[in-house]
Amino acid sequence: MYQNFKTLLLSGLAAISLLAVGCKGEKNDPMEGNPFNEPSALAFHAPDFGKIKNEHYKPAFEAGIEQQRAELKAIVDNEEKPTFQNTILPYEDSGALLSRVSNVFFAISSADGTDEIKAIEADVIPMLTAWEDEITFNQPLFDRIKVVYDNEYETLQGEDRKLLKEIYDGFVRAGANLPKEKKDELEKVNARLAVLQQEFVKMNIEARNKAIVPIEDVEELAGLSEGEIAQCKADAEANEAVTAPYAIVISNTTQQDILTSLENRATREKVFNASYHRSDNTGNQNTYPIIAEMAQLRHKKGQLLGFNNFAEYSLQNTMAKTPEAVTSFLKKLAEEYQPVADRETKEIEEYARKTMGSDFELKPYDRFYFSAKMKEEKYHFNANDVKPYFEVDSVLKNGVFYAAEHVYGLTFKERFDLPTYHKDVHVYDVLNAETGEQVALFYTDLFRRPTKGGGAWMSEFASQSHRNDQLPIIYNVCNYTKAPEGQPNLITWDEVTTLFHEFGHALHGMLSNVEYKSLSGTDVFRDFVEMPSQFNEYFATVPEVFANFAKHYETGEAMPEDLKNKMLESVNFHAAYALGENLAASTGDVAFHMLSTGNEVNAENVEEFENNALAAAGLLNPQIPPRYRTSYFNHVWGGGYACGYYSYLWSEVLAVNVGEYFTKNGALNPEVGRAFRDKVLSKGNTEDLAQIFSDFTGLAEPNVASLLPARGVK
Numbered sequence: 047m048y049q050n051f052k053t054l055l056l057s058g059l060a061a062i063s064l065l066a067v068g069c070k071g072e073k074n075d076p077m078e079g080n081p082f083n084e085p086s087a088l089a090f091h092a093p094d095f096g097k098i099k100n101e102h103y104k105p106a107f108e109a110g111i112e113q114q115r116a117e118l119k120a121i122v123d124n125e126e127k128p129t130f131q132n133t134i135l136p137y138e139d140s141g142a143l144l145s146r147v148s149n150v151f152f153a154i155s156s157a158d159g160t161d162e163i164k165a166i167e168a169d170v171i172p173m174l175t176a177w178e179d180e181i182t183f184n185q186p187l188f189d190r191i192k193v194v195y196d197n198e199y200e201t202l203q204g205e206d207r208k209l210l211k212e213i214y215d216g217f218v219r220a221g222a223n224l225p226k227e228k229k230d231e232l233e234k235v236n237a238r239l240a241v242l243q244q245e246f247v248k249m250n251i252e253a254r255n256k257a258i259v260p261i262e263d264v265e266e267l268a269g270l271s272e273g274e275i276a277q278c279k280a281d282a283e284a285n286e287a288v289t290a291p292y293a294i295v296i297s298n299t300t301q302q303d304i305l306t307s308l309e310n311r312a313t314r315e316k317v318f319n320a321s322y323h324r325s326d327n328t329g330n331q332n333t334y335p336i337i338a339e340m341a342q343l344r345h346k347k348g349q350l351l352g353f354n355n356f357a358e359y360s361l362q363n364t365m366a367k368t369p370e371a372v373t374s375f376l377k378k379l380a381e382e383y384q385p386v387a388d389r390e391t392k393e394i395e396e397y398a399r400k401t402m403g404s405d406f407e408l409k410p411y412d413r414f415y416f417s418a419k420m421k422e423e424k425y426h427f428n429a430n431d432v433k434p435y436f437e438v439d440s441v442l443k444n445g446v447f448y449a450a451e452h453v454y455g456l457t458f459k460e461r462f463d464l465p466t467y468h469k470d471v472h473v474y475d476v477l478n479a480e481t482g483e484q485v486a487l488f489y490t491d492l493f494r495r496p497t498k499g500g501g502a503w504m505s506e507f508a509s510q511s512h513r514n515d516q517l518p519i520i521y522n523v524c525n526y527t528k529a530p531e532g533q534p535n536l537i538t539w540d541e542v543t544t545l546f547h548e549f550g551h552a553l554h555g556m557l558s559n560v561e562y563k564s565l566s567g568t569d570v571f572r573d574f575v576e577m578p579s580q581f582n583e584y585f586a587t588v589p590e591v592f593a594n595f596a597k598h599y600e601t602g603e604a605m606p607e608d609l610k611n612k613m614l615e616s617v618n619f620h621a622a623y624a625l626g627e628n629l630a631a632s633t634g635d636v637a638f639h640m641l642s643t644g645n646e647v648n649a650e651n652v653e654e655f656e657n658n659a660l661a662a663a664g665l666l667n668p669q670i671p672p673r674y675r676t677s678y679f680n681h682v683w684g685g686g687y688a689c690g691y692y693s694y695l696w697s698e699v700l701a702v703n704v705g706e707y708f709t710k711n712g713a714l715n716p717e718v719g720r721a722f723r724d725k726v727l728s729k730g731n732t733e734d735l736a737q738i739f740s741d742f743t744g745l746a747e748p749n750v751a752s753l754l755p756a757r758g759v760k
Contacts, residue, residue: 082106082147088464090487090517092473093150093507096465103151103166110144111177117141118187128190130198134210137191138513138562148174149507156499157491157523158468164248175240179233182220191217205561205732212564212731219363221351232350235343242343246336247499247684253325253333254298254500254678259316260290267292269309271430273536277527284496296321297525298500298680300627300671303538305411306418306429318411326653326677333677335649337638340683342648345641357639360689365573365696365735369640372692376636379695379753380629380663386759387622391669394420394620410669413623421619427612433536437599438492438526441542445595446549449585453719454557455479458488470495470528476556486510486556489521492545493528493535500525500680502544504551504568504579511563518567520555522548534599539613543583550582551575559728566730572690574735576697577704578727584705587614588713618758623670625759630665630672632692635682639689652676699748700739702756707743 077083081097083106088094117140124132155167181187195214202210221232260282261267267275275292282293294304294317302321308314325331348356357369366372395408398416408416422428447458459475466473470493476486489507491498502524510518524544529535537545554575555567568575585591596605605613637659641647647655656676660666674681681687704722711718725742740746754760 076105077109080106080109082143082150083109085142085146090484090519091508092464092487092519093146093467094465095467098150098467100162100166103147104169106143106147107151107170107173110141110147111173113143114141114177115180118181118184121190122184122186124190128193128197130194130202130206130210133190133194134206134213137187137213138209138564149505153505153507153521154467156503156505158495158497159251159499160497163497167244171240171244172237175237176233178220179236182217182222183229183233185222188217188222205565208565208732209562215363219351219359224350228350232347235347235350239340239343239347242336242340243684246333246340247680249331249333249336250325250678250680250684251499253331254296255285255496256287256331257296257320257324258285258288259294259296259313259320260288261292261294261313262290264292266310266313267308269307270304271307273529273533274304274307276530276533280530295494296324298678299673300675301410301414301673303414303540305414308415311412314411314415315409318409322410322671322675324678326675333683334652337652337676337683338647338649341638341641342646344639344688348639355640355642357636357689360639364571364690364693366692369636369689372636372689372696375696375750376629376633376692377663378750379625380633380665382754383622383625383629383759384664387626387667387670390417390620390622391667408669410671413669417620417623421616424619425612425616427609427616429538431609432539432596432605432613434534434598434600435596435605436537436539436542437597438535438537438541438545440597440599441537441545441595442490442492443595444597445542445586445591446545448594449546449582449588449591449714450549450553451479452590452714453585453716454553454723455716455720456485456556468495484517486518486520488552488556489519491521492524492526494525498523498525502548504548504555506555506567509563509566509569510555510558510560511566512559512561514563516563518555518558520552522552524548536599539617543586546583546586547579550579553582554578554727557723557727558730560730560732565732568730570731571735572687573693573696574700574739576694577700577739580694580698580701581704584701584708585713590714621758625754625757626665626667626670627673628691628695629663630660630667630670631674631679632695633663633665634659634672634676635679635687635691636689638676638682695753699750699753702752703739703743703745703749705756706752 080102081094082102085091086094117136121133121136126132151166151170155163159167191214195210199207199210221229224232258281261278264275267278270278278292278294281295282288282290285293296302296317300321302317305314305317308317325333327334344356348354348359351359353359355369361367361369361372366375391408394413394416395406397420398408398412399406418429443458450456451458455478457477457479459477461473461475464473464487466489468491471489471491474488474490475484476488477483478485502522504520504522507519507521508516510516524541526535526537526541551568558567560566592610593604596610597603598605634656637655638647657666660672676682681691687693708715708718722742726738729738739748
């Protein structure tokens with residue numbers, strides 16, 4: 047998931063307060079020798095993973111909270127009239143120590159979450175939630191901020207004005223204006239939600255790991271390549287709970303890519319069911335009680351804050367603005383998509399019956415397999431045919447980096463002097479190609495391991511800020527299968543586009559050019575933040591870029607033109623499926639956050655509630671299940687995307703419109719790239735996002751009609 051992309055588990059005000067950089071605190075005994083106590087002495091204050099140990103985290107969190115508490119007390123105790131200079135700027139600067147430890151700890155928790163790290167997290171999350179509420183409900187602090195807002199908002203300009211508004215609105219949205227009894231109630235709700243969210247994340251990872259499918263006989267793996275079979279063997283050997291000689295590891299999504307190749311129907315069924323039921327009331331872990339309680343508590347939170355439901359509250363700070371706008375957007379797409387989806391399903395079933403018999407009933411675990419066979423016959427193309435041309439290091443350096451060099455004037459140089467948290471992590475200097483000046487540091491962590499959360503994401507060890515003289519330190523995390531020693535790390539075309547996608551987020555952070563950390567990079571609305579990443583996928587198919595990275599790992603020869611054309615033509619084959627699974631996931635997400643009397647959820651009816659929501663939208667289709675069933679929907683219950691998964695489609699509309707502009711004016715045109723960098727990527731959250739989009743594309747409104755043709759749904 048582009049999991050979003052700040053890895054902090056908290057949101058809203060916490061994202062401002064916990065990530066703000068400022069003055070150092072005094073040393074105390076628990077912090078003596080703690081590497082978080084001072085900014086790292088490494089280049090650009092990069093985390094010194096060579097010194098950081100697990101025992102450093104909790105004392106640093108505790109000291110960081112105390113340090114920020116003292117900094118905020120100094121603001122409150124200031125007897126001078128509240129001003130931007132003596133109130134807003136010190137608030138923005140507070141919490142340096144807490145920022146340092148938070149950025150590192152939550153990166154590790156997501157990417158290398160050992161049992162020890164998760165135990166620390168269990169202690170830390172309630173602590174941070176309580177601290178967030180303490181800040182939110184610090185009435186003297188809010189009173190000073192409100193005075194500044196009332197007196198100076200109209201006269202301030204540019205980023206100063208935007209910073210003031212974001213801070214003031216953040217307090218109000220978090221409940222600072224509530225009466226004491228409601229504040230107390232909201233504080234309890236927030237604390238419980240934080241615990242439940244952490245429990246969901248932990249259970250979701252455990253459920254995925256336990257859903258591994260043991261395979262006793264290699265014949266059950268018929269259809270897989272030798273490399274894939276070797277990986278199944280390695281996965282079995284790596285899992286102590288597996289006694290079978292082979293095993294299939296389950297990925298984050300409902301459907302599993304391996305189903306495209308598995309010839310054995312019984313194996314396909316086992317794999318699909320292991321995924322589909324991994325954490326419902328029939329699986330290894332049952333997340334329904336957590337989901338029901340979180341949905342109820344979020345509903346209560348929305349009402350405490352003056353809204354009818356959580357969706358209204360959550361969507362207030364988005365481009366969409368209202369639940370009605372989101373549901374209308376999804377409904378329009380669903381209506382246009384449905385006839386295409388029905389036609390595709392009929393085509394696949396008719397094709398399957400030619401070989402399986404006239405009474406063959408297509409099941410969801412059959413769809414990928416027979417669709418792949420149809421694609422292979424139509425295009426004479428198999429996805430495994432292209433993998434030898436997608437060696438991950440070549441895709442990164444000769445594709446992802448190459449495009450950024452040509453479009454944005456950047457160069458990338460790997461460095462080996464900075465310590466990392468895992469041997470698979472690599473570090474790169476990001477430089478201005480013309481001047482040689484440092485732009486950012488970039489870390490990559492591309493390969494799957496049992497302690498890593500599922501999906502792919504970008505986040506930051508440090509946000510760009512002129513005020514703090516801080517260059518951005520950005521990282522991308524993926525979950526590619528690492529080949530056995532001595533073999534090439536080959537990835538699929540879908541994984542190629544994932545690498546471009548996550549690097550689009552990285553560019554949004556790297557190319558930020560703002561004064562204040564709180565307004566930097568990806569600190570934008572959820573339904574805008576995915577636009578730069580989805581747009582960056584565009585460059586994967588630009589002919590010059592493609593030719594530069596798609597080379598055979600053994601011979602170095604470019605992918606033959608006919609193979610390339612077949613692959614690209616086949617990408618959108620049966621494209622309605624991908625749109626449908628996204629629409630279903632988005633629709634379910636919104637429904638769980640629009641509770642009302644008579645439309646309630648409990649631990650016993652979670653599945654029924656989800657199915658009813660999908661049926662009402664015309665999306666309850668066994669052939670096209672949600673990309674994530676709610677029982678393992680980490681974006682919504684474990685991340686920062688509650689009532690926000692629609693953002694991927696909303697942002698995709700923006701991305702398609704941006705891509706159309708590049709196509710018209712030159713895909714690798716550095717002048718267009720400079721304009722996109724200056725007008726969009728550099729801006730962070732310093733200006734109105736709709737206006738930022740309009741200023742670049744020239745469109746008054748996003749053109750939704752471009753989405754389905756761009757996806758090949760027609």
